[in-house]
Amino acid sequence: MEINIQFEQEVANFYQSMGITAGPGDIQYRLILLVLARNGEDRVTRFSEIREYTDKVADRGSIGSKLKAVFQLEGLAIKVGHGGYIITHKGLLAADFIKSTSDYYKKVKTVEQIIERIPA
Amino acid sequence: MSFGLLLNALVCFAIVLATSAFAVSLHHNKKNQKIESRPTVNALIIFWSLVGAFFFFSGIRILAAYGNFMEIAKYLYYIGSVPFAFITVPLVYFIVYIILGDTRVSFGVSTVFLIFGGVYLVALFGFGVIGPSTTEWGSTFEINSNIAINVYLSGLFIVPTSMIMGLLLLILLQRVPKRLQNRIAFSLVAISWIFDFMLLDNIAPSGATQMAARIFIFIGVVLGFFVYFTPLLMDRKIEMEDRFGLSQTELPDFEDEDE
Numbered sequence: 471m472e473i474n475i476q477f478e479q480e481v482a483n484f485y486q487s488m489g490i491t492a493g494p495g496d497i498q499y500r501l502i503l504l505v506l507a508r509n510g511e512d513r514v515t516r517f518s519e520i521r522e523y524t525d526k527v528a529d530r531g532s533i534g535s536k537l538k539a540v541f542q543l544e545g546l547a548i549k550v551g552h553g554g555y556i557i558t559h560k561g562l563l564a565a566d567f568i569k570s571t572s573d574y575y576k577k578v579k580t581v582e583q584i585i586e587r588i589p590a
Numbered sequence: 591m592s593f594g595l596l597l598n599a600l601v602c603f604a605i606v607l608a609t610s611a612f613a614v615s616l617h618h619n620k621k622n623q624k625i626e627s628r629p630t631v632n633a634l635i636i637f638w639s640l641v642g643a644f645f646f647f648s649g650i651r652i653l654a655a656y657g658n659f660m661e662i663a664k665y666l667y668y669i670g671s672v673p674f675a676f677i678t679v680p681l682v683y684f685i686v687y688i689i690l691g692d693t694r695v696s697f698g699v700s701t702v703f704l705i706f707g708g709v710y711l712v713a714l715f716g717f718g719v720i721g722p723s724t725t726e727w728g729s730t731f732e733i734n735s736n737i738a739i740n741v742y743l744s745g746l747f748i749v750p751t752s753m754i755m756g757l758l759l760l761i762l763l764q765r766v767p768k769r770l771q772n773r774i775a776f777s778l779v780a781i782s783w784i785f786d787f788m789l790l791d792n793i794a795p796s797g798a799t800q801m802a803a804r805i806f807i808f809i810g811v812v813l814g815f816f817v818y819f820t821p822l823l824m825d826r827k828i829e830m831e832d833r834f835g836l837s838q839t840e841l842p843d844f845e846d847e848d849e
Contacts, residue, residue, distance in 0.1 A: 581764045586626045587688045588774055589616070589634060589818070 471508045475501065475526055481575045494571040498528050498536050506547055506557040507565030517553040594727040594801065595656040601804045602649030608811040609642035615819055629693055633684040640680070641784060641811070643673035645804075648791075655722055655729035663722050667731050671714055674792065675707035678750045681781065685753045689760070706745035713738035728797030739793070747789050754782045773817055780814030783807075 478500045485495035493499060501523045509515045517534070524533045537555065541547040546561035557565070613635045620631050647670030654663040682703045687696040717735030733739055758778045761771060787803045787810065794800035 581766065583626070583691055584688055584760070585766060585770065585774075586624055587630055587691055589623055589627045589631045590770075590773075 471504070473501065473504050473508065473523055475523055477572075478504070479527065481572050484575050484578075485571065494568060498524060498533060499540065500568055501527065502533065502536060502541065503546070503557075503561065503565050503568050506541075506555060507562060509557070511557055511559070511562065514550050514554040514556055515547075517555070520555075592726045594797070595652055595724070595729070598728045598797070598801050598804065599649045599652040599656065601801070601808055602645045602652060605645040605804065605808050605811055606642045606649065608808065608815060609638045609645070612811065612815045612818075613638040613642065615815075619818075626691070629687050629696070630684050633680040633687065636680040637677065637684065637781070638811075638814075640673040640677045641788070641807075644670050644677070644788070645807075646670075647673075652729055655724045660722055660724075663729060664719065664731070667719060667722070668715065671711060674788070675710045675714075675746070676704065677785075677788070678703045678746050679707065681750050681785070682753065685750070685757050688757060703745065703750070706741060710738055710741045710746060713741060725797035728794070728800035730794050730797060730800055733793070742792075743789075747785070751782060751785060754778050754785070758782075776817040777814060780810050780817060783810040784814070 479497055482495050482497040482500055485491075485493075488495075502520055505520050505523055506515050509519075517537075520533060520537075521530060537547065541555070541561070542549060544560075545558055546564055547555045547557050550556050616631055616635050616638070620628065620635075623631050647666050651663045651666035651670065654660075654666060679700045683696045683700040686699045687693065690696065713735045714733060717733075717738065719731040720734050721731035722729045723732070733742075758775060761774050761778075766774070784807050787806045791800055791803040791807065794803060
């Protein structure tokens with residue numbers, strides 16, 4: 471599964487513009503969850519792997535605290551050893567939800583583009 | 591010859607006037623449009639111009655029938671068939687471009703309909719027409735070719751009408767601002783309305799049917815015009831309704847309330 475940082479940023483901005491600042495509107499949350507979901511329940515995701523995507527949008531400290539305060543606390547991922555994380559079933563459900571928010575964004579954009587092409 | 595024929599010609603020229611005004615207004619308004627919608631505006635201008643051209647020749651043809659110049663009427667029918675055969679080309683371009691936003695694909699699909707139009711004309715000119723049969727209200731021709739009628743019905747009308755209906759459904763099912771939704775829906779309904787009555791006009795079995803179809807076409811053109819160029823007063827009223835969710839006249843009366 472390819473993760474497009476620019477696209478995810480666009481989607482996050484879209485939800486933020488609707489007042490949804492957490493979850494779908496949070497770029498850090500989106501990227502962490504997508505990287506974890508890409509590796510699945512059977513593979514450990516290294517913190518460095520997550521940072522490959524998040525370094526462009528956030529500093530290391532805020533990603534670390536997001537993993538601890540949101541992902542571990544809510545049971546979306548469990549920490550394995552030093553700097554490793556595995557997504558849980560609940561985390562996979564959250565990832566599915568995030569993917570569906572991307573689909574919704576694409577749908578809204580498609581309709582917006584169709585409307586723009588209609589003479590006003 | 592009867593007064594009905596003159597009235598028929600008058601309706602044709604009214605359609606020509608309305609479509610010309612529409613096409614010219616769209617052309618003048620083009621610079622106010624977004625870049626993305628310019629190709630669709632051009633397609634609409636061509637569409638309305640072709641409708642106008644068709645009815646211009648139809649109007650003269652009816653006058654020729656009124657003056658009993660049957661051979662001239664026949665030639666005018668053939669000339670009028672040219673804009674008629676290619677009317678689907680800008681329409682298909684308009685719909686495909688709105689849905690896909692790709693000028694090359696839209697151009698390709700409309701080229702298919704250009705070929706359809708060409709085949710229709712070849713069949714029409716090859717096999718000829720029977721007529722004219724002039725009655726009190728109109729002058730009709732019978733197309734002497736099943737191929738032409740089949741191409742005309744399937745290629746030139748059923749497919750584009752289905753495309754219009756598809757686009758209409760797509761817009762109506764989406765969460766689009768109500769005012770915009772109404773404008774788009776009415777403009778598509780106007781196009782479809784005109785399109786279908788033009789079909790009826792061309793295969794009308796009698797002069798009265800032809801006359802009735804033309805009156806409906808005129809109504810459709812006027813509807814299409816007002817969709818894009820709404821009178822200022824009506825525009826303000828709709829804007830108010832949009833802003834407050836109800837008409838100003840429906841606002842509750844506060845006279846009896848304590849200050």
